[in-house]
Amino acid sequence: MNEPLWYKDAIFYQIYVRAFRDSNGDGHGDLKGLTQKLDYLQELGADCLWLMPLYPSPLKDDGYDIADYYNIAETFGTLDDFKGLIEEAHRRNLRIIMDLVLNHTSDQHPWFQDARANRNSPYRNYYVWSDTDQKYQEARIIFLDTEPSNWTWDEKAGQYFWHRFYSSQPDLNYDNPLVQEEMIRVAGFWLELGIDGFRADAVPYLFEREGTNCENLPETHDYLKRLRRFIDQTYPGRILLCEANQWPEDVRPYFGDGDEFHMGFHFPIMPRIFMALKKERAEDMREILRRTPSIPENCQWCIFLRNHDELTLEMVTEEERQWMWENYAPDPRMRLNLGIRRRLAPLLDNDERKIRLAYSLLFTLPGSPILYYGDEIGMGENIWLEDRNGVRTPMQWEPGPTAGFSEASSGSLYAPVISDEVYGPARVNVKSKRADPDSLLNMIRHMVAVRRKHQAFGWGDFAWIDMANTSIAAFQRSHQTETILAIHNLSSTTQNISYPIQKSVTLMTDLLTRQEFLPADETIEIELAPYQYLWLR
Ligand code: NOJ
Numbered sequence: 026m027n028e029p030l031w032y033k034d035a036i037f038y039q040i041y042v043r044a045f046r047d048s049n050g051d052g053h054g055d056l057k058g059l060t061q062k063l064d065y066l067q068e069l070g071a072d073c074l075w076l077m078p079l080y081p082s083p084l085k086d087d088g089y090d091i092a093d094y095y096n097i098a099e100t101f102g103t104l105d106d107f108k109g110l111i112e113e114a115h116r117r118n119l120r121i122i123m124d125l126v127l128n129h130t131s132d133q134h135p136w137f138q139d140a141r142a143n144r145n146s147p148y149r150n151y152y153v154w155s156d157t158d159q160k161y162q163e164a165r166i167i168f169l170d171t172e173p174s175n176w177t178w179d180e181k182a183g184q185y186f187w188h189r190f191y192s193s194q195p196d197l198n199y200d201n202p203l204v205q206e207e208m209i210r211v212a213g214f215w216l217e218l219g220i221d222g223f224r225a226d227a228v229p230y231l232f233e234r235e236g237t238n239c240e241n242l243p244e245t246h247d248y249l250k251r252l253r254r255f256i257d258q259t260y261p262g263r264i265l266l267c268e269a270n271q272w273p274e275d276v277r278p279y280f281g282d283g284d285e286f287h288m289g290f291h292f293p294i295m296p297r298i299f300m301a302l303k304k305e306r307a308e309d310m311r312e313i314l315r316r317t318p319s320i321p322e323n324c325q326w327c328i329f330l331r332n333h334d335e336l337t338l339e340m341v342t343e344e345e346r347q348w349m350w351e352n353y354a355p356d357p358r359m360r361l362n363l364g365i366r367r368r369l370a371p372l373l374d375n376d377e378r379k380i381r382l383a384y385s386l387l388f389t390l391p392g393s394p395i396l397y398y399g400d401e402i403g404m405g406e407n408i409w410l411e412d413r414n415g416v417r418t419p420m421q422w423e424p425g426p427t428a429g430f431s432e433a434s435s436g437s438l439y440a441p442v443i444s445d446e447v448y449g450p451a452r453v454n455v456k457s458k459r460a461d462p463d464s465l466l467n468m469i470r471h472m473v474a475v476r477r478k479h480q481a482f483g484w485g486d487f488a489w490i491d492m493a494n495t496s497i498a499a500f501q502r503s504h505q506t507e508t509i510l511a512i513h514n515l516s517s518t519t520q521n522i523s524y525p526i527q528k529s530v531t532l533m534t535d536l537l538t539r540q541e542f543l544p545a546d547e548t549i550e551i552e553l554a555p556y557q558y559l560w561l562r
Pocket of ligand 1: 268
């Protein structure tokens with residue numbers, strides 16, 4: 026566990042703790058429940074778990090509205106349970122990172138309660154107030170479906186307050202040095218408990234400046250570098266993962282000179298994987314990776330197919346967004362804000378060939394992959410739940426009305442288990458997928474195990490390979506003496522490829538199946554089945 030650059034080739038797994046496993050039968054997943062399931066995560070091959078917010082919260086934004094930064098919400102357990110979880114995880118070589126929500130608090134946080142009640146409160150200046158709602162007009166609204174403005178009038182305070190998300194989430198004022206210090210103290214509190222780092226939420230929005238869109242400001246980067254210095258000095262080896270839903274060139278500065286974030290999500294590649302699968306061509310993925318600047322050696326991208334939010338369509342053009350909605354969200358209920366509230370398997374028509382192909386891309390494109398809980402067994406969604414709750418339903422461990430998630434009655438769970446015939450626990454559950462050697466779950470385990478043996482995936486250079494055939498996504502990953510050629514047939518039909526290779530290569534082996542390919546006349550000719558992929562060495 027001492028390797029400082031461990032995140033360069035780690036497999037991440039995202040967990041909504043409330044959904045994972047309920048140990049005390051109250052219908053809500055908890056830390057003890059998660060601890061019981063660590064063996065499963067280890068078996069899957071995860072290296073690091075990202076836990077969504079655990080803090081006390083009124084849950085207006087599922088815990089991203091924090092009412093106390095120094096505690097665990099009662100439904101999840103206690104700080105001791107948390108320490109127990111970290112200890113058990115570390116015993117299995119599993120690391121844990123958690124959400125650090127820097128940008129805003131809940132309006133129920135005592136700071137805000139005090140601030141709104143009293144102009145002379147020491148906490149007044151923890152937030153951003155104004156007598157008008159006309160400041161910072163260039164800042165976009167993120168939760169378009171619910172928020173008419175980034176300013177909300179507060180009767181008690183007699184002023185407007187600033188918020189980039191729900192109006193129940195007032196933004197903290199980073200121009201106040203006390204706020205800056207307070208949030209570093211928060212980070213230190215959790216690092217001291219043994220956490221391995223943070224997924225830092227919504228970092229582009231920390232500062233506001235008139236005449237700008239209030240995103241990615243230099244002041245924001247200065248503060249984040251300060252947070253990084255604190256971590257490096259006091260807790261070396263712990264990481265910061267950046268959530269900045271931005272274009273690659275705007276995310277690039279969050280890596281600094283290797284002195285800001287260790288990792289950053291690559292948002293724009295994600296919708297383009299879905300485009301590639303539907304259009305049966307690689308061009309959009311190629312374009313965005315061409316546009317992606319290189320990052321310092323000690324940094325890494327984090328790539329994903331789905332997460333707990335809507336499949337965001339912020340990093341596409343207006344035309345592409347319409348196209349994505351038409352193709353992937355035919356029912357208006359599937360749309361939310363600028364995105365799509367669906368899970369991976371239903372998005373891909375529950376067609377395992379497409380799902381596996383998507384995972385193959387995830388595991389071979391540049392960056393460390395992160396899996397979203399439940400997607401490894403092909404869980405479905407419930408679009409009739411509010412907000413993004415339809416992709417946050419109970420993990421399906423076993424058949425049965427509560428899917429082995431809880432001992433409570435099915436009616437008293439925090440959210441209903443997916444119940445339809447195709448995606449319900451009778452068919453989709455860990456127990457049966459684990460027993461079936463050909464299941465998606467076992468295929469993912471296999472991909473993870475193979476990926477682990479080859480540093481080229483985490484550390485290697487990346488280069489597209491030009492195939493005359495536009496339905497093929499082919500690229501090379503090379504590191505030191507090893508070169509791996511990843512080839513994907515994005516189409517629903519058989520494709521033939523012919524690719525020139527060096528004389529010195531006499532044999533190519535698919536790392537996943539051990540199938541061998543013999544080049545002839547310095548050319549390799551392969552027939553690819555629909556949606557087939559190869560990891561050729
Ligand atoms: C990003 C999180 O992923 C999302 O779930 C949340 O609503 C916003 N940040 C606000 O914290």
